Amino acid sequence: MSGVLSREWLLSETPASRAHAAWVRRYRGWLQFRANGLAMVGLVTVAIMIVASLAAPLLAWQNPSAQDLAGRLAPPSFAHWLGTDELGRDIYARILYGGRVTLGMVVAVVLLVAPIGLAVGSVAGYLGGLADRVLMRVTDVFLAFPRLVLALAFVAALKPGITSAIIAIALTAWPPYARLARADTLTVRGTDFIAAVRLTGATSGRIILRHIMPLCMSSVIVRMTLDMSGIILTAAALGFLGMGAQPPMPEWGTMIASSRAFILDQWWVPTIPGIAIFVASLAFNLLGDGMRDVLDPRQR
């Protein structure tokens, strides 16, 4: 008899309990995910980024805002691994701390957006009728704007800064989640097990929270991962246009904006944060792509 979490236990054809069955399903998914080389690259890169951002004070031995005007725009060297920017600040340290800002924004947006979209979509899908029509019209209105343009207008009205950028991106990012959750809800709404739950006297709120929302989670998670790259790009674009994080905060888009004048002679100064944005966004795309294949093959 093999122990819990051993390979045989995880691949068992006859799970002994609900928890066991769930672990078998997760392990199978992981095996399928692991076979996708590009997705693994994405996963590892994302993991490295998270660790590097959390450990930024340990990894960067220079202060990201310490200026040294005498040593400005220096090329990469032993003292400054990625060179220095237009105010002589260490770019390596700024990239690491910038990762905190970017990942922080991404997490904040997703945490704001996914529950809202999930709630709107599942309520609309489950209740149907007037509630469905009203909620979906509101969703359509927000979908009718291109994301960046609406975000720009919002930020301009609110005052440029990180908080405004997060709110603005969140306001434009929730509608697709509502659409997804509604579609998933519609497919399970008429099933027998929901009817059975209703017969036991469960309220609509309980059915939506306990039985419908969990079933919408896998497509929402896939969408979240794929969305993160879009959020990174929008946040960076806002920063680049001067409407996101404000200098001297080390945000990647803002760093490119403030150093773009030096691209002719010191090309690496604006290029390095550009590479950081690209790598971060690509990693999330690869990860999301792989997760979609495992969790939600329909969404291709």
Add this chain to the structure above:
Amino acid sequence: MLASSFASVPLTLFGLTLVTFLIGRVMPIDPIIAIAGDHAPPDVIAAVREQLGLDKPLLVQFWIYLVNLAHGDLGRSVMTSHPVTEDIAQYFPATLELATTAITIAIIIGIPLGVIAAARQGSRFDHAVRVVSLAGQSVPVFVLALLCLLVFYVKLGIAPGTGQLDVAYEGLVPRVTGMLVIDSVIAGDWDSFWDALAHLAQPALVLAYFSMAYITRMTRAFMIEALSGEYIITARAKGLSATRILWRHAFGNIAVRLVTVLALAYAGLLEGAVITETVFSWPGLGLYLTVSLLNADMNAVLGATLVVGLVYLVLNLLADLLYRLLDPRVA
């Protein structure tokens, strides 16, 4: 279905105007102080407030905004001191020119890539296409634009710099459509034509890569689904050539769905255009929007936002319509 998608248009339009109106009202920049000055006496402030209609209740203000909108009045831009509608008419054609060129390039390259990748699913070619298109979805447009300028304009010197036309040619071609490539052909001015085309190439290619990534991925996904159909097996059993099966049978079946994707990709270009135009100083709606933003010119910002939203809405509707027209299965 068709009726309901049309019925939602006025509602969506209403929402669009309401959102832009509300954004305009919560702005931290006080329009009264912007006009009357910081130290204006109270009676002047009251007069300006009355003149702008800001003393009325919010609902009345929104009504006035709607009535003005119906008359094509989006207010006056503080920056250019022209009516915003005039400014938009001035800047919009350049965006149209850029976006149309970009989508054309993206279609010509993106669709064949997607089709071939699907036909050779899992091959090296397929993986290469996947990486190239994922990279296109991940690269920040402004970084790509800056690097293009650095490499092709500064280092290699084979591309012209920013703007729509070289200074030497400016003002030579009479404005007809506002799209310089077309206007110079109408005027028969070939020097201007080649210069305009050369200026168009870089921003159009950057934007094209951005939407090509999306088009390729969708084409590939649709094709893989189509190729697994049973009619494909029938076609193979009949002994038809692989090319014919691929393009006539499989591609013919996804063409309708692709139209929707293309319309969405075209709408998505509006977003990319905002950034691309800023980097390339391309005198389009995106540049107008960002310059107005930096000057806190709210009338212009909201006008441009509304117009972009409108175009987006129309394109989405068009995608829906085409889909219903072309596919008899959707009644």
